Amino acid sequence: MNEPKRPLPRADEFDTQAFWAGTKEKEFRYQQCTQCETVVFYARRHCTGCLDGELEWKVALGRATVYTYSVVRQSYHPFFRNQVPYAVAWVDLEEGPRILSNIVGVADPLTDVSIGMPLQIEWEEHDDLCIPLFKPA
Amino acid sequence: MHPAENMDAYAGMTLIANYAMVAHRHMHQYGTTSEQLAEISVATRMHAMRNPEAVRAMEDLEFLDIRETTISDVVNSRMIADPLHLLECCMISDGGGAVVIASPEVARDCRKAPVWILGSGEATKYPMSGGDITTSAAAQSGPQAFLEAGVTPGEMDIAMIYDSFSITVLALLEDLGFCPKGEGGRWVEGGRLRFDRPNDGPALNTDGGGLSSNHPGMRGIFLLLEATRQLRGESTSQVADAKLAVAHGNGGMLGSRHAAGTIILGRD
Numbered sequence: 001m002n003e004p005k006r007p008l009p010r011a012d013e014f015d016t017q018a019f020w021a022g023t024k025e026k027e028f029r030y031q032q033c034t035q036c037e038t039v040v041f042y043a044r045r046h047c048t049g050c051l052d053g054e055l056e057w058k059v060a061l062g063r064a065t066v067y068t069y070s071v072v073r074q075s076y077h078p079f080f081r082n083q084v085p086y087a088v089a090w091v092d093l094e095e096g097p098r099i100l101s102n103i104v105g106v107a108d109p110l111t112d113v114s115i116g117m118p119l120q121i122e123w124e125e126h127d128d129l130c131i132p133l134f135k136p137a
Numbered sequence: 138m139h140p141a142e143n144m145d146a147y148a149g150m151t152l153i154a155n156y157a158m159v160a161h162r163h164m165h166q167y168g169t170t171s172e173q174l175a176e177i178s179v180a181t182r183m184h185a186m187r188n189p190e191a192v193r194a195m196e197d198l199e200f201l202d203i204r205e206t207t208i209s210d211v212v213n214s215r216m217i218a219d220p221l222h223l224l225e226c227c228m229i230s231d232g233g234g235a236v237v238i239a240s241p242e243v244a245r246d247c248r249k250a251p252v253w254i255l256g257s258g259e260a261t262k263y264p265m266s267g268g269d270i271t272t273s274a275a276a277q278s279g280p281q282a283f284l285e286a287g288v289t290p291g292e293m294d295i296a297m298i299y300d301s302f303s304i305t306v307l308a309l310l311e312d313l314g315f316c317p318k319g320e321g322g323r324w325v326e327g328g329r330l331r332f333d334r335p336n337d338g339p340a341l342n343t344d345g346g347g348l349s350s351n352h353p354g355m356r357g358i359f360l361l362l363e364a365t366r367q368l369r370g371e372s373t374s375q376v377a378d379a380k381l382a383v384a385h386g387n388g389g390m391l392g393s394r395h396a397a398g399t400i401i402l403g404r405d
Contacts, residue, residue, distance in 0.1 A: 015140035070157035071219040080149035098266040
């Protein structure tokens with residue numbers, strides 16, 4: 001039997017396909033409103049701040065901090081149940097986008113993750129895209 | 138697939154972790170403690186033990202050691218998703234209910250005394266870059282409902298607040314205006330939410346709540362049912378002369394996309 005794998009996004013999902021296309025090049029793309037400067041993430045057709053401004057694509061460099069996190073001790077998912085305990089976090093990139101991800105590269109997620117901790121993006125490679133994970137900077 | 142789901146399914150955030158993220162940030166931002174969050178579990182379990190239907194539900198679900206709990210019991214129960222412990226998580230049960238809404242002319246002529254819908258509000262929220270995860274859509278729906286009803290949170294005898302997890306109640310109490318944002322931890326201390334402390338503010342979830350009576354996934358209907366029982370003097374943890382109640386439901390997930398509904402109820 002095959003090992004259960006991380007559930008992957010659909011690279012062709014309409015709103016988010018430009019983001020996922022960027023991950024193939026290990027490029028973190030986000031949008032910003034040219035009118036009100038609101039950072040928009042995940043990708044949308046409209047500005048979530050002023051609703052009618054034009055959105056411009058930008059690239060974040062991958063420096064980030066932990067906004068908040070939890071260490072999952074119990075999961076019923078076929079892949080994640082074998083990963084416990086693992087850290088999920090809302091991560092703030094320096095340029096503004098906030099993304100849900102995992103904190104990797106720590107010896108013990110129970111003690112080695114904290115809010116405000118500096119992070120660096122680490123891309124996990126897959127066939128059609130890369131998954132943005134984060135490790136301590 | 139929903140675009141937001143396409144952006145988060147790979148991270149393995151469980152439902153409980155979603156709420157735990159709010160709790161962690163609340164602790165970081167305001168100094169809230171697990172002991173303060175545990176007050177919510179302790180008060181609702183106390184109410185549940187007085188409600189035979191809640192006790193029966195816990196028995197049917199094969200809860201271990203069914204009794205009133207202490208703060209120490211809660212914070213020493215198993216961690217499910219840091220910082221939320223087992224006894225801060227709702228039960229998973231069946232359940233269902235219904236309410237009959239009628240015109241004043243019809244309601245005045247029924248077997249049971251009418252309970253009036255005095256105000257209502259609704260709102261939605263999603264996780265914005267740079268946003269505050271500790272504030273929910275209740276910060277919008279609550280004021281709408283209180284304004285329409287012409288009453289204040291301080292006048293509430295009963296607070297039926299969606300208790301999927303301890304942090305849900307803490308955040309919602311703040312957002313509804315029972316205390317300023319961030320002060321919920323200190324506000325709930327010392328058993329303030331118990332039904333037998335009417336001078337300290339509203340009694341919380343007097344049926345035992347989702348934490349200890351039932352939680353079929355969407356338990357908003359039970360908030361309305363128990364609020365109605367209180368206003369008719371029929372609760373198993375009756376607040377003497379209860380006149381005003383707020384029922385607030387949170388749908389979706391507190392730490393990401395969710396919707397909120399607030400209803401203020403009163404009696405003649």
